[in-house]
Amino acid sequence: MDKAPIELDALRRRRFTLAACCGVHGVQDGLSAALYVILPTLAEVFGLSYAQVGVIRAVKNSSMALLELPSGMLSERLGERALLVFGLLCAGCGYLALAVSPGILAIALSLFVVGFGSAFQHALSSSIISNTFHGAGSRTALGAYNSSGDIGKLVFTGVYSLAIGMGIAWQGVVTGFGLTAVLGAAALFYVLRRLRVGGRPAVDARTESAAGNTGWGIRDRSGFTALVIIVFLDIAVQSGFLTFLAFLMLEKQVPAGLAGFAVVLTLAGGIFGKLGCGYLADRIGIRRSLVIAECLTAAGIIAILLSPTLIAYILLPVLGLALQGSSSVTYGTVSDFVSADRRSRGFAVIYSTASVASIAGPIVFGVVGDHFGLVPAMLTMAVVVLLPVPLSALLRPTVIGKYAK
Structure with missing residues (x-):
């Protein structure tokens, strides 16, 4: 049985x-993004080819994509808290194993x-955040949650590079990352348990089934389907643009080191x-909000293509605001379409869907780039990112209330 919750007012x-x-x-x-800077080290130490590096990266991404949906379903029986702690512990153990x-x-x-x-x-x-922050405030909270991931990416990649x-051995840094995750899992368990957040549901699946509370809990299938399509298109463009941004800067005759910095600027804006x-x-x-974000993204991509190098670098953080900010709008809408227990x-x-899109986007736009060139591929992204605009009409006010203005 959980201990008494921390005596705090509701806001705190x-x-x-x-x-x-x-x-x-x-x-x-941060652990996931750190692989971008760890894999080149591993390739040098173990003599890995580009193909082997790609396979290793695919193994990690595939295991995550395949298990994301089952994790959500499993939480209906075990609660989010235990699975969050388990996931962070697994990630830490994986890093400790990587070091040896x-x-x-x-x-x-x-x-x-x-x-x-x-x-x-x-x-x-x-799910925890949307259940804790009711109504409109959940989107602001989910926006803060989404941005924290980007902060982690910058911190972990920066710490490893530094x-x-x-001259610190890569094994020592990787071990430190693993220990950080393991200790973080212990701290997470303590805090969420004291707050009584994300525990095992009081009603088990058998009781729910007997009461007729089954299915996916989707209140409007056409609206939720539109949301899924919007997320796929949005993330496909995000991942495609970030993948080929450095290559675009190389075409602008930017040195290799500074070309990679373009991605950092975009992520910082995000x-x-x-x-x-x-x-x-x-x-x-x-x-x-979605229309504004997608239109600004399309305009920003075109502006980057047409601008000289210095202006393009100045515009990248601004483009990052819209390019990645749209995900806070779409993710924050899930709770409006799905009942609380699902x-x-x-x-x-x-x-x-986002994981699949992040894999498919670079492949599709890469094929376009191979056949027609990088600039046409970028222009294709600018067109595709506008497709969610008409689809947003399916996010009807009758379903999601006054916040669907």
Whole structure:
């Protein structure tokens, strides 16, 4: 039985809950993003080819994508808290195993465990937040949650790069990351247990079935389907643009080191975009916010293509605001379409869709780039990102209330 909750007023209790979810998100996303800078080191140490690096990365991403939906369904029996702690613990153990891996098979297995743990995160934390912050405030809270992941990405990749530059062995840094996750799992369990958040549901699946409370809990199938399509298109463009942005800068005759910095600038803008767009959706409605974000993204991509190098770099953080901020609008809408007892499942569908889109986007736009060139591929992204605008009409006010303005 849980201990008595921390004696806090409702506002402070919500803030502690949000802080805990943001913390686990920052660590989990940081561990995932750190692989971008760890894999080149592993390739040099173990003599891995580009194809082998790609396979290793795919192992991690695939395990996460395959398990994200089951994690949401499993939380209906076990509760979000236990699974969040389990996921962070798995990710930490995967990193500890990576630090002592003797070869490619051990590396792949370690990263499979990391991906396995990463699957027990997004849908679960989003469900906790949407159940804790009711009404319009949930979008602002989810915006803060989304931005915390980007902060984690910058911190972990920055720490690794700095440590390697100072001559610290990669095994030591990776071990430190693993221990951070393990200790974080213990702290997360303590905080959420004291707050009585995300525990095992009081009504089990058998009782729900007998009461007729079955299914996916989707209140409007056409609207939720439209939301899934919007998320797929939105994330496909996000991942495609970030994948090929450095290549675009190389075509602008930017040195390789500075070309990669373009991605950092875009991600930095995305941190504020995820915060700002969630707040904007609470104030003017999700449909208006989505239209603004997607139109600004399309205009920003075209502006980057047409601008000289210096102006393009100045515009990148602004583009990042809209490019990544739109996800706070779409993710924050899930709770409007899915009943509270099935919310983890609904978020799992959305995050699984996003995972698939992040894999498909670079492939599709890469094929366009191979056949027609990088600039036409970028222009295709600018067109595709506008497709959610007419689809947003299906996010009807009759379904999601006054916040669908």
